[in-house]
Amino acid sequence: MHDRKIFAGAKLRNIRQAKELTQREFAQLLDISASYLNQLENNQRPISAAVILALMNKFGIEIASLATDDDERFAADLHEALADPLFAKAAPSRQEINSAITNSPEFTKAFLALHRSYQSLKERIAQYDSELLSDATGVEPQPYEEVRDYFHYHDNYFDELDRAGERRAEEAAIDGTTNKEAALERLATRHGISVTFERRGMALDEISDLDMKRRLLRINAGMPGESQSFHLWHRIAEIEDREIIDGILGESKLHSREAREVARIALGNFAAGATVMPYRRFLAAARDRRHDIEILAADFGASLEQVAHRLSTLQRPGAPGVPFYFVRVDRAGTITKRHSATRLQFPRFSGACPLWNVHQAFETPGEIVRQLAETPDGERYISVARTITKRSRGYRAPIRRYAIALGSPVAYARSIIYADDLAVDQSDAYDLIGLSCRLCERENCPQRSVPPTDRKILVDSRLRKVVPFKIG
Template sequence: MATQKLYAGAKLREMRTRLTLTQKEFAAKLGVSLPYLNQMENNNRPISTTVVLALAQEFGMDVTELSTGDSERLVSDLREALADPVFDDAMPPLADLRLTASNAPAMARAFIALHRTYRQTHERLASLDEALGREDAQIQASPWEEVRDFFHYCDNYIDAVDRAAERFSGRAQDKGGIRAAAIESLGENGIRVQFPDIEETRKYDADSKTLLLSSRIAPQTQVFQLLLQVSLINQDKLLEATLDFAKFHSDEARAIAKIGLANYFAGASLMPYGEFLSAAQLYRHDLELLSNRFGASIEQVAHRLSTLQRPGAKGIPFFFVRVDQAGTITKRHSATRLQFARFGGACPLWNVHRAFETPGHFLRQLAETPDGVRYISLARDVSKSGGSYGAPVRRYAIALGCEVRHAEALVYADNLDISNASAYEPIGISCRICERQNCHQRSVPPLERRLSIDTHTRGTLPYEVT
């Protein structure tokens, strides 16, 4: 089998800029000529094995970073944006999109941001009756989407926060466990922790320095909320520095992101990176065993698995998604080539939608995307109780998966016929950018293709995709 050539010019340029080296200086350290470096930085030549070794030895770079990152996500996001009807038949060839994502990632992100702003503006104009007369009616990016994209393009791994959480968890082992350590840490800051019967999950009064955690919530949720508060109190400078780096466009986005980072710290403290990665490999990523080992929920474990992307110590690249009963994606992340639709729901053929039909059970699926990549997908419903009789219950379904080449590392792949091509169900990202011509679950025609309509014949769909 031919070895795939590695083109990563943009990352070479970014690294050289970060090191404040000229091309001549960088070429000398890599042991190549100046013209050769110039060609690699412009993706006219692949990165040679000699250069890969030099990057690792001279700069301590995790060379796996060269072949991962934003490229596939950017291509997916570009395709979805360009599938908007406003572009008509202007969809560039896939090869051009890949070149843009590889050679000009900043331009690609700017285009995606521009399209997002256009889309939000269009939606606001469509509901002009509601917007008229409102003093706060502004055209700006959704804070929620801005934060979601921040984590998305960080590979859902925040190194400084993750390592701080791991250090806290390490100290907790000498203090009677993570729960006791969290309460003690808050106590050192003069904060009292109480567990009254209240509707709110967590409520902190800064004036009296009192943290109230509802006695109605599960013990593992109480621990998570304790750790979240530890993050907000003890790691405030770290969180603020991370937020400064992100440069959010609104105070709302910054506030949402701070909660997200505090949640990240809580999850990483509960499931410290090194220990969790080792356990995941030992248990072959059995979610229930990991849940029992670390005192975390199934959803928390699945989400944590998707964050194991530390340079030099990466876990399996997973995708993770959570959907509500309407099919709307409420959480999403992918370290794989599978990317989720930025707007709307997920492919209806995906097993995550069927999880609501089999509460309490794991569903396994072998799936293949239009680009020919095959995946193992695991889905299950999760419920969040309201804590009392009559209180509303929030119901979701989660999916966790990876490329089938990692099957041996997954207990859920046992007894699946992964070598049988017919065992794989065809799935896509979303109907409007899916290239499949004969999908029986298609809801709208693909925007990239022409339609053939025969008024005298009706097949699975009222049209044929050509």
């Protein structure tokens, strides 16, 4: 992994403000001058090793949380938004982008929200032209997209909810083999709710249905056992953690009731994952198993997707795990789930790089596909991908096929079983991937479908190549 300077201005400022400290008071605690702290908070200087050690010792701040500052996420999102042809004649430089993030973070968020609304409106007009042209003002973010962004910028981690799930797992003494039985007992004894597992009484796309008046929870019996267990704990978390979830939603600033209800379901899923895979026990097992997702799934009675997603959330302050990115794509290449605890960010409005192994996974269903990959910023990753299939039982049950990918910086290769026997120290062993063609700066990629939107192209009709243009 290449050495790089860490600029953590926004993170430092947030830590200081959360402690209600002035710059002078915070600087004294870090044993630096107030002027030096001001430079750090404004990203005029990279954070030094001495300051990092002071933050770790006095505030329990981990270097991983500094290296994945929200500034990087904002920069990636801004870079993608500004690659829109709309800004072709007036695209700001990277320095200007970084300056806007540092000096006007709220303006940056407002701009991104505006651009998302613009993209949403453009897509809706393209699909429903006659219906929308009469009322094309006041467009709010699509609820699902807004919730995805909210989780993304919240590091997909909610400490109070995570600890509540861990306490619940200890109380229920679940061990991966008793998940379902313990959930049924808790629902019956603590909440007076009976559970039925139905095959014919529920539609094929229904998972569960809770009737609090009748104190009855119906579960689709066609789901795999680990999915049934997960949704039982999801319903328990909805009931037991309602106050915590309400508090999170109250502070979320989500625009619509629909967005808040989508977020409520997502938070329930997070709490269920924190119960089935309690933080400290799961973290210890992940280290012991060297992050083998198939073994971890068997150990905790969870699905591969649940395990992969949980690995990407192990960023508890003071006890972080290996930083992973997690992504799920469908067969059309559309990203349906995404989260990154690493520097790697995902495209919002286009498909991911075709050279990424998450696409290759569809060629070998059910098999683990490994890849060493390098992004244009020089970061190197070990990535594993695998297909997953979701369906209920029965010939006519709908089948949903996805590929999931889990990746981490190669600096953590020794902790990851999938890196064994890969040539992590050899530069030519890495596939050169990007975010998407319209954002990628690589000039000689044979898989390029379109030129980057912020660069000119040069065409020479005398010379025929795989890609019929050069990037100027």
